[in-house]
Amino acid sequence: MKQFLKKHAFLLLCFFAAAMYLLICSKSSPLYPMNDWVDVNCFYTMGASLLEGLVPYRDLYEQKGPVLYFIYAVIALLTPDSFFGVWLLEILTYGLFLYYSGKIMQLYLGDSILVWILTVILGGLIPITSAFAHGASVEEMCLFMSAYGLYVVLRAMKEGRVLTFKEAFTCGIWAAVLLWIKYTMLGLYLGLAIFIIIWHLGWGHGFKALWQTIGAFFAGIGVISAVVFLYFLVTGALEDLYTVYFYNNIFLYAKEPEQSRLSTIFTCLKNTLKLNKSYTYLLIPGAIWAIVRAFKDIRPLLLLVLTFCGLALGTYWGGWGISYYGLVFAVFALFGLLAIGEVLRLCKADRLLAAVTRGSRAVAAVWVCVLIMLMSIVCLNHGRNTYLMGYEKEDMPQYRFAGIIGETEDATLLNFGFLDGGFYFAADVTPHARFFCLLNVQAPDMWQTMYRQVNEGLTDYVVTRDRELGSYNVDPSLYECVDQAELYFEGKVRIYYLYRLKALE
Numbered sequence: 001m002k003q004f005l006k007k008h009a010f011l012l013l014c015f016f017a018a019a020m021y022l023l024i025c026s027k028s029s030p031l032y033p034m035n036d037w038v039d040v041n042c043f044y045t046m047g048a049s050l051l052e053g054l055v056p057y058r059d060l061y062e063q064k065g066p067v068l069y070f071i072y073a074v075i076a077l078l079t080p081d082s083f084f085g086v087w088l089l090e091i092l093t094y095g096l097f098l099y100y101s102g103k104i105m106q107l108y109l110g111d112s113i114l115v116w117i118l119t120v121i122l123g124g125l126i127p128i129t130s131a132f133a134h135g136a137s138v139e140e141m142c143l144f145m146s147a148y149g150l151y152v153v154l155r156a157m158k159e160g161r162v163l164t165f166k167e168a169f170t171c172g173i174w175a176a177v178l179l180w181i182k183y184t185m186l187g188l189y190l191g192l193a194i195f196i197i198i199w200h201l202g203w204g205h206g207f208k209a210l211w212q213t214i215g216a217f218f219a220g221i222g223v224i225s226a227v228v229f230l231y232f233l234v235t236g237a238l239e240d241l242y243t244v245y246f247y248n249n250i251f252l253y254a255k256e257p258e259q260s261r262l263s264t265i266f267t268c269l270k271n272t273l274k275l276n277k278s279y280t281y282l283l284i285p286g287a288i289w290a291i292v293r294a295f296k297d298i299r300p301l302l303l304l305v306l307t308f309c310g311l312a313l314g315t316y317w318g319g320w321g322i323s324y325y326g327l328v329f330a331v332f333a334l335f336g337l338l339a340i341g342e343v344l345r346l347c348k349a350d351r352l353l354a355a356v357t358r359g360s361r362a363v364a365a366v367w368v369c370v371l372i373m374l375m376s377i378v379c380l381n382h383g384r385n386t387y388l389m390g391y392e393k394e395d396m397p398q399y400r401f402a403g404i405i406g407e408t409e410d411a412t413l414l415n416f417g418f419l420d421g422g423f424y425f426a427a428d429v430t431p432h433a434r435f436f437c438l439l440n441v442q443a444p445d446m447w448q449t450m451y452r453q454v455n456e457g458l459t460d461y462v463v464t465r466d467r468e469l470g471s472y473n474v475d476p477s478l479y480e481c482v483d484q485a486e487l488y489f490e491g492k493v494r495i496y497y498l499y500r501l502k503a504l505e
Helices: 002-007 009-025 038-051 066-078 084-109 113-128 143-158 165-202 206-234 238-253 261-275 277-293 299-316 323-346 349-356 361-382 386-390 397-405 423-427 446-455
Strands: 413-415 461-465 479-489 492-501
Touching: 009 084, 009 113, 009 361, 038 066, 038 423, 066 084, 066 165, 066 206, 084 113, 084 143, 084 323, 113 277, 113 323, 113 349, 113 361, 143 165, 143 299, 143 323, 165 206, 165 299, 165 323, 206 238, 261 277, 261 299, 261 323, 277 299, 277 323, 299 323, 323 349, 397 423, 397 461, 397 479, 397 492, 413 423, 413 446
Parallel strands: 413 461
Antiparallel strands: 461 492, 479 492
16 A cells, blocks of 8 residues: 555656645535536536436537536436535546646656645635636546646657557547547547647657557547447437537537637637636746747747647637636646756756655655635635535525425426536436427527427426526416526526416416
């Protein structure tokens, strides 16, 4: 055990830091009654419905990729009554992000306590940003995949070699996961691929090494993609996969920009950086670090420029500048801390830290844990979600309505006119309509399906937000309002209405 702890001390420290920060900042944590974010509830509903035999896209319509639903199916199986499984997934993925971020810093700062300190500071700064949203965004859970790709390429360059088969294959695995979760996040790997081609051909590694790397990379992509295609082939839903996940997202979800596409991307990126100052400010010293290093080796600068631009293009090409999209750029914040670490090392700060800890890793770990506690206090004071800690389950409209819905055996429910608010989760109800909530995409028959559910009395209960049922283009005469409740959500107090089919009386 002692040998294990010594070998994996830094990894364990990253997981501990992730657990502490996410305990406070993520609504999925046990300190919160539930995660009421609409996106996460869409994912959870899709995953739980998959366990009931429903097929994504064919039976239920949602916009993200199938691998995300497979992951949430496992979570719904293991923790069906809470978001505890989601929180554990966040700890795993965010801890890995901190680990690979720290490994990048170690390439340039060595195995120093300074790296531990900078890593836990990085971990505490990101969850208090606007882009972190409510916790458990796909952008948050995929950060480590970007950090891994940057790490293995930078390490290979430092060691004067090309990527090994294992490294390239693993990059392919993560690229495929991004492809089948949210392909707009593939931009970093696109930039990475362009860099690898330039690196191999421009620095004398040749075509043979390049083709070996490409082969390993696509082998990794093939493994994950084969599983996805096999599932939809067996369920007879390949056409639905193509139509919903690719065609509709590309042609129906993307907005036609009022200005040029590049101007739109620049505007979205500028707004993102403006809203997320705690990591934006770190991009400046990171850029300076890469430029200064370019006088000795231009490759790190070229890598960062290509991956950053690729990520910007992929993230904002569709014209949407939603705040949480910007979390993908947090991966570059580590280079700002790396720059600070370089300056501190020049000032002999690493030697001072070694003297304070007497060269003992155990003593160093204690001091770093104290720093994690201090950063946790920062998270508590500046986290955007801590207001919900004071709520109990019975204070939440979701659970309040669930008590009423539970009075009807095998009740059906429709989340009408807004994204999934967590009412399916709280009431433990599987959606019966393909369009189980309103999505941002202008999908054919979405509104018509919801109208028909109400006009023909095809659902037992209907939940609306901020608008009464009669204000929509429906005939509300078949339903009666049996409860309403208020809850603060995303900047204002929302009013939720619960309607019950009169025929149930």
